Amino acid sequence: MGLVVQKFGGTSVADAQKIHRAANRAIDAKLAGNSVVVVVSARGKTTDELEQMAYEISDNPSKREMDQLLSTGEQLSISLMAMAIQAAGHKAVSFTGGQVGLITDNAHSKARIQRIDAERITSQLDQGRIVIVAGFQGVDENANITTLGRGGSDTTAVALAAVLRADYCDIFTDVPGVFTADPRVVGEARKLDRISYDEMLELASLGAGVMHSRAVEFGKKYNVRIRVRSSATDEPGTEICQEADTMEEIVVSGVSLKKDVAQITMDHVPDTPGIAADIFALVAKANIIVDDIIQTEHESGCATLSFTVDSGELKAAEKVVEEVRASWPSCKISYDNELAKVSAVGVGMRSHTGVAHSMFRALAQAKININAITTSEIKISCLISRDQGPQALRAIHKAFNLESAPTREGL
Ligand code: ADP
Ligand code: ASP
Ligand code: MG
Numbered sequence: 001m002g003l004v005v006q007k008f009g010g011t012s013v014a015d016a017q018k019i020h021r022a023a024n025r026a027i028d029a030k031l032a033g034n035s036v037v038v039v040v041s042a043r044g045k046t047t048d049e050l051e052q053m054a055y056e057i058s059d060n061p062s063k064r065e066m067d068q069l070l071s072t073g074e075q076l077s078i079s080l081m082a083m084a085i086q087a088a089g090h091k092a093v094s095f096t097g098g099q100v101g102l103i104t105d106n107a108h109s110k111a112r113i114q115r116i117d118a119e120r121i122t123s124q125l126d127q128g129r130i131v132i133v134a135g136f137q138g139v140d141e142n143a144n145i146t147t148l149g150r151g152g153s154d155t156t157a158v159a160l161a162a163v164l165r166a167d168y169c170d171i172f173t174d175v176p177g178v179f180t181a182d183p184r185v186v187g188e189a190r191k192l193d194r195i196s197y198d199e200m201l202e203l204a205s206l207g208a209g210v211m212h213s214r215a216v217e218f219g220k221k222y223n224v225r226i227r228v229r230s231s232a233t234d235e236p237g238t239e240i241c242q243e244a245d246t247m248e249e250i251v252v253s254g255v256s257l258k259k260d261v262a263q264i265t266m267d268h269v270p271d272t273p274g275i276a277a278d279i280f281a282l283v284a285k286a287n288i289i290v291d292d293i294i295q296t297e298h299e300s301g302c303a304t305l306s307f308t309v310d311s312g313e314l315k316a317a318e319k320v321v322e323e324v325r326a327s328w329p330s331c332k333i334s335y336d337n338e339l340a341k342v343s344a345v346g347v348g349m350r351s352h353t354g355v356a357h358s359m360f361r362a363l364a365q366a367k368i369n370i371n372a373i374t375t376s377e378i379k380i381s382c383l384i385s386r387d388q389g390p391q392a393l394r395a396i397h398k399a400f401n402l403e404s405a406p407t408r409e410g411l
Contacts, residue, residue: 002167003125004029007039007135007157011174012231013077014044022172022231023084026130030090035125037164039135039157040081042073047136047150063108067137067147071096074134074153081132091129095120097137097145097156104138104146107287111138111146112214113155116163133160154215162222169224171211172231177238178203178210180254180402185390188403192253193236196243199253199345202379206343207258216240243347251348251355252400257393258341259386260311261291263371264321267332271303279305282320288313291341292374292381302330306372308383311337339371340389343381344396356380362399368392 006029008022022038030036042050050070054061061069078094085092101117124131135153138146148155154171161169178200179189195203197220204213210228219226219240229237247253269275276295283290291308298304309317314337325331342363349355356373359380363370368391371383384392397403 002034003037003164004034005037005039005157005161005164005166005169007153007169007171008041008081008231009153009171009173010041010044010046012172013040013081018231019077019080019084020088023081023088025172025231026081026085026092027088027090030130034167036130037121037125037160037166038081038130038132039153039160040074040077040132041135041153042070043077043080046073046076064144067108067111067145070147071134071137071145074136078132078134085130085132091127092132093124093129094132094134096134098139098143100133102133102138102156102159104140104148106140106142106144106146108144108146110149110287110289111140113138113148113159113218116159118160118163121160121164148214149212151209151212152214154212155218158215158218158224158226161224161226162218166224169219169226170237171215171226171228173210173228174231175210176230176233176235177228178208178240178254181256181393181397182208182210185257186255186394186397189397190403192238194239194241194244195253196247196347197240198243198378199247199347200240202343202345202376203254203256206256206341206345206379206381208254208256211240248348248351250346251352252344252346252402253348254346255342255344255393255396255400255402257389258343259389261308261339261341261383261386262311262314262317262335262337263306263308263339263383264314264317265304265306265334265336266321266325267304267334268302268328268330269305270328271297271301275303276305279321279324282324283307283317286316286320288317288320292372292383294372294374308339308341336371338386339383340386340392341381341383342389342392342396343379344400345379347378349378349380358399359396362395363392366391366395368395 082094104111135156226240
C-alpha cells in the first residue's frame with residue numbers, strides 16, 4: 001500500500017465547493033489503495049485578513065501573538081476538510097501542527113522545523129483514516145505556536161512526506177505547474193514538465209512564490225518526489241526531481257522576480273579585518289535574513305558595505321545598523337526601499353557562457369538600469385528599480401526564448 005501527501009493551497013479550499021473537490025481527491029487516492037495525508041492552507045485571503053486585523057489593533061504586534069493569530073486560518077480549513085470527507089462517507093481526522101508533534105525553533109514568523117513525531121499520524125492512518133494536518137504552523141519546545149513564513153504550508157507538506165516516506169507529495173495550487181516565469185506577469189510563460197531541486201530552490205528563493213523555498217530544501221535533502229499541479233484539473237503538472245544529465249543542455253530554465261527588496265548601504269566603514277564579521281554578527285543575532293552582500297574598498301582605507309534584506313525586515317535591520325554606526329561616527333548610512341531583484345536560473349549555466357551578456361543586453365534594451373549584480377553557479381540576479389520589475393521579467397524571459405521549447409538561441 002502506498003502513502004501520499006496532498007497539499008491544497010488557499011485558493012484550492014477557498015469555498016465549500018472547492019473544499020468538496022479537494023476532499024474528493026483525497027478520497028480517490030484513498031480508494032486507490034493509499035494511506036492519505038492532506039495538508040491545507042488557510043482559505044483564500046484569510047491570512048492577509050488576519051494580518052490586517054492585527055494591524056488595526058496595533059502598529060507593532062508582537063511576533064508571538066501574530067503567530068497565534070495567523071495559525072487560526074489553517075485551523076479553520078482542517079476541520080472543514082475533515083467534515084467534507086466525513087460527509088462523503090469516509091473516515092477523517094484533523095490535527096493542528098502542535099497536535100502532530102511538529103516542533104520548530106522559536107523564531108516566530110519564520111520558524112524552522114526541527115522534528116516531527118510521526119506516530120500520531122501513522123496510528124490514525126493505520127486505522128484507515130485520512131489525516132488532515134494544518135500547514136504553516138508548529139510549536140516550539142515551550143508549546144508556543146509558531147509559523148513557518150508566508151507560503152509555509154508547502155514546507156509542512158514536504159516535511160511530512162519526508163518523515164512518512166511518502167511515495168510522492170502533490171502540491172495542488174491555482175496554476176497547472178511550475179512555469180518559466182510567473183504566468184500572471186509573463187503571459188507567454190511556458191509550463192515545465194520537470195525541474196531540478198536546485199533550480200526550483202533558486203527560483204523559489206528569488207521570488208517564484210509557487211513553492212516555499214524550505215519545502216524544496218526538504219525535498220532535495222530527503223529525495224521527496226514533489227509534483228506541482230492544478231487543483232482544478234487532472235493534468236500531471238511539474239515534477240521537481242534530481243538533476244538529470246540532459247538538464248544541462250537547457251541554459252536558462254526559468255526567470256523570477258522578487259518584488260520587495262531593500263538595500264542598506266554603509267559608506268566609510270573602516271577597512272580593517274573583523275568589521276564585516278562584527279556587523280553581520282549583530283544582524284544574525286537580530287534574526288534578520290541577509291541576502292546579497294557587496295563590499296567595495298576605497299583608496300582612502302575605507303570601504304562601502306551594502307546588503308539587501310526583504311523589505312519587511314528593513315526596520316529591524318535599520319535598528320541594528322544604527323547601533324553599529326555609533327562606533328564609527330564618520331560612517332554614512334543610506335537605505336533604498338524601492339528595489340526588486342530579477343533573476344535567471346538554469347543548471348546549464350555551469351557549462352555555457354554568454355548568459356550574463358544576454359541578460360544585461362535585454363535589460364539595457366528595455367532601458368532598465370542595473371543597481372547591482374550577483375551570481376552563483378546556476379543563477380544571475382540584478383537589482384533594479386521596483387517599478388520596472390515586471391517589465392524586466394518580461395524582457396529577460398523573451399531574451400532567453402523561454403516561451404518556446406528550450407534552445408540556446410537566446411544567447
Ligand atoms: P497556493 O495558495 O496554492 O500555495 P500560491 O499563491 O502560493 O498558491 O502559489 C501559486 C502562485 O505562484 C501562482 O498563482 C503564480 O502566480 C505564482 N507563481 C510565481 N512564479 C511562478 C512560476 N514560476 N510558475 C508558476 N506559478 C508561479
Ligand atoms: N496561509 C499561509 C499564507 O498565506 C501559508 C500558506 O498558504 O502556505 O502564507
Ligand atoms: Mg503557496
